[in-house]
Amino acid sequence: MIKSLKARNHELSSVNQQLEWLAGPPFSTGDLPSFKQKLSDIGIPQLIPSTLDILQMNIGYMCNQTCRHCHVDAGPDRKEMMTRETMRQCLDFAVNNNIQTLDITGGAPEMNPDFYWLIEQASEAGISEIIVRSNLTILRSNKKYFDTPLFFKKHGLRIVSSLPFYKADKTDKQRGKGVFNHSIEALKALNEVGYGKEDHLKLDLVFNPSGAFLPAEQISLEKEFKKELKETYDISFHQLLSITNLPVSRFLEFLIDSENFDEYMDTLVESFNPSTLLGLMCKNTLSVRWDGMLYDCDFNQMLDMKIQGKNQQISTISIQELTSRHIKTHQHCYGCTAGAGSSCQGVII
Secondary structure: OOOOHHHHHHHHOOHHHHHHHHHOOOOOOOOOOOHHHHHHHOOOOOEOOOOOOEEEEEOEOEOOOOOOOOOOOOEOOOOOEOOHHHHHHHHHHHHHOOOOEEEEEOOOHHHOOOHHHHHHHHHHOOOOEEEEEEOOHHHOOOHHHOOHHHHHHHOOOEEEEEOOOOOHHHHHHHHOOOHHHHHHHHHHHHHHOOOOOOOOOOEEEEEOOOOOOOOOOHHHHHHHHHHHHHHHHOOOOOOEEEOOOOOOHHHHHHHHHOOOHHHHHHHHHHOEOHHHHHHOHHHOEEEEOOOOEEEOOHHHHHOOOEOOOOOOEOOOOOHHHHHOOOEOOOHHHHHOOEOOOOEOOEOOO
């Protein structure tokens, strides 16, 4: 009944196909309420943004890895890259609207040829916090990037890095053979220049579950990771951010191929927690695609659900238009509102 993952690659590469499956796949036996209906049932007709604090820039889908859970569908064959012109538009928007945090992601953002220029320009512009989401392996799989930890330190960047587990088998199963060892080497290189040890050189790790289930409690996971990484590898870091896998792109393909889609969606809906709504990242964060198109969050970006309104470009949008819009939602939003909630900054409550 369910085609193989390879056979579905082409079908689910279409964002329309993904949205259709999320609304109710052909083999679904459940009758899940829409996310909009769930909000309406608790007296919230629409999600609306609050203060815009974070500009999240996806500067390219190219990556040196092809991770099984990746919602970006990133990989070595992706050619989409943000240009220097679009980067400048993002910086101008941030400065003009007093946005103090830039969250730079990908793919592997370091692979964009203008990545270093962007960081230097953002630092000169006085942006208070610059976050770089690094997959770690890029820092040690190619000599071209060996000095990048020193560049990070020079500009006082906050580094947020994915590490599925503190053991090789689970990490390599999710992200590819040899990824764990390269990640450990990269973490040691970051520690050597002060990351994870000095208060102003923030090094945070990101945990995603390896299967179709919600993550464990974040504080307990953090203690476990810190103990194991310190005792086994003498590695230090600041925080562990626990993030729920959303049914988008490759993880959606995995759910369908493993016949776990219905059960996982049931879990997300049953775990819906209204207390998470106030802290959703779509309320204080704006996502910019590599070509300057705007989205309420990174997941909406992958489903090509652009922000509400006719003006959807970073080069022409005004803060007034952004603050007066409604946030677009769909079934995948159950992922951010399940249990303790999920955001790019970890749990919500």
